[in-house]
Amino acid sequence: MTMSSMIPGQRLAILLILLMATSLAGCGDGEREEQVDETQSVVVDTVKLTPEQKALVHQAVTLANAIEKAPETMYKILEDYGLTADEYQSMVYRIAADPVLTSAYEEMRTQ
Numbered sequence: 453m454t455m456s457s458m459i460p461g462q463r464l465a466i467l468l469i470l471l472m473a474t475s476l477a478g479c480g481d482g483e484r485e486e487q488v489d490e491t492q493s494v495v496v497d498t499v500k501l502t503p504e505q506k507a508l509v510h511q512a513v514t515l516a517n518a519i520e521k522a523p524e525t526m527y528k529i530l531e532d533y534g535l536t537a538d539e540y541q542s543m544v545y546r547i548a549a550d551p552v553l554t555s556a557y558e559e560m561r562t563q
Contacts, residue, residue, distance in 0.1 A: 501556055509553055512543055513560040 501509065511533065518529045530540055547553040 501552065505553060505556070508543065509547065509556045509560060512547055512557060515540060515543075516561065 515529065515533060515535075519526050522529070527537070530537060535543075547557050
């Protein structure tokens, strides 16, 4: 299926997923400290999330997983969570802009 043969909703779903993936992939690990000795490097994760941040990341991961499985139902999935596409996009940008949230999101998505 090509982008031109998709209905607008499908295109938007795919674009949002790609936007989220590229936004989060480009973020650094600003909240990690690296301790180096002469024989090894150890990365110490200093990510500490508030309950609100945990809820935000959990919701974003849940939505991303659901949309990834069935992108054609993205609007229904968002509606079920009480969100619009714009609100979901804002959520993605908020996570992508914060290295702590990005790190937590990436960790949860790989589990």
